[in-house]
Amino acid sequence: MGLGIIITVNGAPDAELAQASRVEVYEKLGETTHFNIYYPEDISDGDLNRLKDNRLGPGAVISILADVNDTQECLVKGPIYSQQIHLEHGGEGSSVLVKGADTSITMDRVFQSVVWTDVTDSDAVTSIFGNYGLAADVFTTSARHLENKHSLVQRESDLRFIRRLARRNGCYCWITSDAAGMETAHFKQPQLEGEPVAELSINFQSPNIQSFDINWNTERPTSVEGLQLDLNTKNDLDGQLAQTPQSLLGTLSLQAITGDVRTMQVSAPADDAGNLQARSQGALMEADWFIQASCRTSLHQFGKLLHAHTIVNVKGAGSRHSGKYLVAAVRHIIDPSAHVMEVKLVRNGWEEAAAGGIGGGIF
Structure with missing residues (x-):
């Protein structure tokens, strides 16, 4: 078989x-x-x-x-x-x-020493992707690195450089391929809006998962304090951020749940407030995922493949924990008996407690 x-x-x-x-x-x-x-x-x-x-x-x-x-x-x-x-x-x-x-490992083989001037982060990323013959799907960043201010300095491999830029812009970098072998390199923020690509169901008739594990931890920052000095004008640059810039995957954010303010400090060289704000947003977006969940299903049971970076809807996990999740990881295990998918999910909010119910229609 x-x-x-x-x-x-x-x-x-x-x-x-x-x-x-x-x-x-x-x-x-x-x-x-x-x-x-x-x-x-x-x-x-x-x-x-x-x-x-x-x-x-x-x-x-x-x-x-x-x-x-x-x-x-x-x-x-x-x-x-x-x-x-x-x-x-x-x-x-x-x-x-x-x-x-995937092909990204070829981008980590050679140390590069480059000074990028008069470009944005996304300009540099798009240029590097092109050097590897990859179609580029790149989030547009606005802050420019000018020669007479702070140039963008690369002292690492292309992959490590791009992932450093991704982290400070709240993005992820990954590569996909279609069935014909055409590869696309992505440099994108999580796409949290829109309809889920699939539904994971438990505690309903004909469930497609048999168990669902949830872990939440609220000891995370919910705002950013950031202040820098513009070396040209000697004015203060404000990188303060009061709340997460991301769309919520639930109705209540971590800040709304805790009812207080938990700050982190961002200190990075920046030429303008917009650049510093982008750094603050990237740091807070990374800290945003205070809910992690995991489950297991199969291609036969689920009917389609699950992939990281997509949104799914969870049904039957109770009124608080049902709803939209970001797929953080998938391990595909394929043998003659089944194509199993071990799935990890993350979430940056939960639902307000509702009277009655697990989401309707339990069993």
């Missing part, structure tokens, strides 16, 4: 390599997507042939596609970077684990 997936090598489908014993793909907010492919191994013609197979060698570009409702969706595309090999005497019972990651 197969895994219900397609594996391509350097763009060409390979039916033999798709006969793995197990495949795992792990995607997470703003991070590189990694994959593991497990193969049994045995001695054949006096050798361990899988171990010398160039299709699974260093730098071979693998795509893993899942067949969902007669449509192929790419889980990950990128190069192989490692193997873990286990040998048993006589060959039988040996195995090889092939490890790889």
Whole structure:
């Protein structure tokens, strides 16, 4: 029995390599997507042939596609970077684990020393994505780095530089690929508005999850204090931020729940108040996710793939904890029995306590 997936090598489908014993793909907010492919191994013609197979060698570009409702969706595309090999005497019972990651790891291989002048953060990011032949999906930032003020200095790899810019602008950086192998590099803030892409249901007839774990922690900042000096005009730059700039995934924010003010300090070189405000927003957006949740489902049970950076609706978790969540991570575990998805969610608000009910229609 197969895994219900397609594996391509350097763009060409390979039916033999798709006969793995197990495949795992792990995607997470703003991070590189990694994959593991497990193969049994045995001695054949006096050798361990899988171990010398160039299709699974260093730098071979693998795509893993899942067949969902007669449509192929790419889980990950990128190069192989490692193997873990286990040998048993006589060959039988040996195995090889092939490890790889999306294309972003190629952006972390070379240290760069660049001074970016007269550009915005998004200009620099778009330029770097273009150097790797990636389509760019980039959030537009407004603050400019001028030569006669504070230039934008890069003293790290392209990936580390972009992720530093992402963090200070409240963005995430990640790469996706479509079924045809076309890759898009994203540099975006979380998209919290709009309708959820799917619904996770528990405590209803025909649930698609069997358990749901929730953890909340309110010891987080809810506002920012930030003050800098404009070195040209000698005026104060105000980076104060009274509340989260993000849309809420519930009706009550952390500040409304705690009923007080909890501050953090942002101290960063800035040329104008807008630049400092952007830093404050990025810091507070990162601290915003005071609710974490986790669950487990399968492609058969759920009917579609879940991906990080998307919004889902949770139903049946009680009046407070039902509602919209951001998908923070998904681990796809694919073997002959099932395509399982271990899902982690985050949220920056909860619902006001409602009289009665878990969300209606329990069982």
